[in-house]
Amino acid sequence: MTPADIPYLRPVPDTSVPDAKPDPVAQRRAEEALIVDVEGYEGPLDLLLTLARTQKVDLMRISVLHLAEQYLAFVEQARALRIELAADYLVMAAWLAFLKSRLLLPPDPEAEGPSAEDMAAHLAFQLERLQAMRQAAAQLMGRDRLGISRFPRGTPEAVARKRRTEWQAGLIDLMRAYARLKTRSEFRPYAFDRQDVFTMEQALDRLRGMIGYVGDWTDLADFLPEGWGAKGTRRRSATAATFAATLELARQGRIEIRQPGAFAPISFRRKPETEQP
């Protein structure tokens, strides 16, 4: 990728050769271009890479000292033009200023940590790696891409899904079933005997047939089925089932229920026709 491939990139003003006669129009243009340029860079490393390329050498042999000076000059110029640089550009400037001073001073054998040469080498490595990734990205995008140079079948044929149920039954199941039928008289699975239970379904069936005739308030107890009104469990079951059934009918809007006080008799009546929706 050459700088020309990057659309936003414009020539960075070369500060090393001062203009003999500054042309005010040209200078203003340069200022404007610089604003655009700063906007266009993806961070200081991107800007550094662009600056590095102006050295026109292999990135392996880049002069990091010169690069640091280029960057600092760039930042200086931006400041002079009162272009607000993002904080990370200034952090990078500080770091490069530090690196530059370390590179210029004779190495201090007492100093701990990485040498200035190590730091410079690492920066060069990073620039080279970023450059390599950009080239790789360009190569990748230039490949024979699907939908651009290579095409899949235009009419893919969908795979039809069929569901088949396989019934599991063995001879033993069959024999068990038959044995169960044949021995029903002698063998009955254990179950609760529910002789004294009046179900809500039964109560509902019963009440549905009767509510048409309940024009006025009538005591719930009067609706217990015959033979269930005596004392004991049968009465309790029938009362509970019938009460539950009236609640269901009230919910359906077919009857009204009332109870004057706690433990008072519950009574109900058919809901008057006019109030029905």
Add this chain to the structure above:
Amino acid sequence: MTDPAPHSDALPSLAEQERMVEAILFASSRPVTVRDLAERLPAGCDPAEALAGLRRAYAGRGVVLERIGDGYAFRTAPDLSFLLQTETVEQRRLSRAAIETLAIIAYHQPVTRAEIEEIRGVAVSRGTLDQLIEMEWVRIGRRRMTPGRPATFVVTETFLDHFGLESARDLPGLAELRAAGLLESRPPVEGLRVPLALRDEDDDIAATPPPEDLFEDD
């Protein structure tokens, strides 16, 4: 993208024209007419001839060049359409009603619906019999020569196959059921290692030994 396309130069060879038609037909979402091909190929090409060549090249392959209306398209060879179906098999157990009804039909065939109901003691839903018929384990037999001429039900060859029986007469009788412990009032104790192979309820037919093995203690 590597070589520049040679379409501006000489007339492509017939083999090259075949390649071109092949690619166009492959990538198109609709059948392509000879006229469309002529428009898209370099000038001077003969799509009809290329199509004829392609058609020969694909004869007998897994994909064939077909004429569809005015156009041409590749289609899966009809005898391979089964490859484009995936079948998911779902294993399900028969309902108790179904297995009981099946057992009654197997033991009493030919049997009418009324008779099944009498033995089971409950009505047989239409769905249960329909299911057994759909599974091809049961079919409708002759009508009974009694008043109302009710239909009878019998088991099928598929049924015998599935249950590994030569005929319905091979079904174990009551005495054998009793010997197998199936007529006891209590169900057989789980996990008891009797050599009857009766302890596993989930045995499917593949694992079920032939009936005679079941009753080797007779």
Add this chain to the structure above:
Amino acid sequence: MTDPAPHSDALPSLAEQERMVEAILFASSRPVTVRDLAERLPAGCDPAEALAGLRRAYAGRGVVLERIGDGYAFRTAPDLSFLLQTETVEQRRLSRAAIETLAIIAYHQPVTRAEIEEIRGVAVSRGTLDQLIEMEWVRIGRRRMTPGRPATFVVTETFLDHFGLESARDLPGLAELRAAGLLESRPPVEGLRVPLALRDEDDDIAATPPPEDLFEDD
């Protein structure tokens, strides 16, 4: 063609297996894995051998058999793209950040977000990664067994298919980049790290640098 499919009988001949694989691959617009093929072919078939035969049969044709990751697919020959302008799919415009991030993931995979940022020198916006994941070019790989257990990113088969790569090993220039040491993860020595720009349009990452960065001066 009119005969019923012989799939339930003897093992199909190799030529027949080739037809079958051809039909299955033609029918699918996505790569089909050898495993899928084996499942769909009659038992005992050898998709690998059939694929090799097919590959030879289609070499140099207008449609070629491509290997894509674990799968295979028919694709039009790249040199014929000029004929297929009408089929061209409008490509989603990718930002430079997205393209670079994609390349970094492809060449450095599995790679963490922090490593991508280290290479680009700028924070990766969430939107960029989301876009690549949504396009199914990138997916989240295993977590790295380092402090914070960061997620890694890897490229997908759809990526390989899109860029016409058999595997991630076939990325252009991979060997040279590796030889130049440019794919090594070279963690900066303490105090040597070039400052990373955390400024970003979406700016969601700026507030949460990885923990190890926070305490590197300890």
